[in-house]
Amino acid sequence: MAEEAGTGEVIELEIPARAEFVALARLVVSALAASDSNLADERIDDLKLAVSEACTNAIEAHGAAGSEERVLVRCRTDDESIEVCVEDRGDGFDPTGLPNHPPVTDPDRLKFERGLGIPLIRALVDEVEFNPTGQGTAVRLVMRHTAMGSRANGHR
């Protein structure tokens, strides 16, 4: 849709903080990314997955905080990249303080059914920031047109 767009088009989607709406965020982001002829299909899939993880976390944060507010997904496309910002009104968290998983070779690894979302996000997109907003968290995901090497092996 944005193939001939100028720089800095902004598209916003606001969804209820409920699990069934994450699919809508994926749909919008992948349609936008697909209209950007500078992004390969594989990188569109990566962005879609990262957005899905961020929206899932946002919705869970609203659930934990008892917030009835909606989650905002703001997409910005320009000549160099597509940026997706997922803003929630949850209680925030410290992304540097997340527990490390045991190595996959350790049988204890199976104790961890959760905690895979943020490592995935970090591995999939070119840039990620977790910003406290005062009211919650804004997760900013950037996918650049010139694949600066997807960081598929860069997670810890």
Next chain:
Amino acid sequence: MAEEAGTGEVIELEIPARAEFVALARLVVSALAASDSNLADERIDDLKLAVSEACTNAIEAHGAAGSEERVLVRCRTDDESIEVCVEDRGDGFDPTGLPNHPPVTDPDRLKFERGLGIPLIRALVDEVEFNPTGQGTAVRLVMRHTAMGSRANGHR
């Protein structure tokens, strides 16, 4: 997506007032409507077309008014209906003052390549309102679950 949703879920999409983004509005509305098991496919198509017409008019109104602002598409789903409101920042208009087309049997009918959007909208949805907002126009489209008879023949 909203199949198990309670009443009054609100989803908002804000798009740049550019022709290439109308497809995104269609995509969101049809995904939402499709997740509502109470709407038949045919009525989903009707709503999608009506929304597309309203967004096209909104974008053209922004173009005419020189507005750089975005167009807001607000969807509300509840137990009885799906409602889509398209809000623009254009110069407004009088929907009752639109010219009547010559009857289709009149050769002069071919002079009219335009003016088909609002008659289509009126015919496709169960309810339509054109509300001046002070800053532009809000077009409210309602599709009810119990087909109260699509008004396919009710246009003038």
Next chain:
Amino acid sequence: MDLGLDVEERDGFAVLSVRGEVDVYTAPRFRERLIELVGEGKHHIIVDLEGVDFLDSTGLGVLVGGLKRLRSHDGDLFLVCTQSRILKVFEITGLTKVFSIFDSVDAAVGGAPAVSGPS
């Protein structure tokens, strides 16, 4: 969003096959292609809408404009369409009485009676 526009010659007709979504964004390309064809002297055009997933009033406007242009050259514009959701748009706007609509390109080329059209 891609709009497919393929042209083929069939027994003196130019058959323009449209694929994808015809809306305010893609309609200008459709209009230009039609005008180009008329400019090349094709005055009997069949527009095949079987591959169209979506068509709104902007698309109808392009077709009405094309028909007007062709009539002024003593030509004609036939449509091929069997999809009910596309036909519905013509019905609501009364344009089934303006366009000759056929079930297939073969029917349109072969001069079969139109499924609907001007009387």
Next chain:
Amino acid sequence: MDLGLDVEERDGFAVLSVRGEVDVYTAPRFRERLIELVGEGKHHIIVDLEGVDFLDSTGLGVLVGGLKRLRSHDGDLFLVCTQSRILKVFEITGLTKVFSIFDSVDAAVGGAPAVSGPS
């Protein structure tokens, strides 16, 4: 959004074929179906992911939970997956070393060497 969950018996394995998108919305149904199967005494389960269009960390969590549960019954959970975009999710998270992943249900049933898996 529908999640397809079909179960079939194959030579002592229960084959659970998943279709559609596995995310935070649909994962609970997937988890329940797995737990149900284990409860019915199926301790050798093959999860066929070939019909899955999307799988996120919630889906991975369901599979890890299923594997843990089956191992505690001396059973196992095998995966069938050849789609690169789905395999990628297992690779990034290191789970290719945790699950035995096969090219086809036949290969998984027949005891062919896994394409990847715990060493």
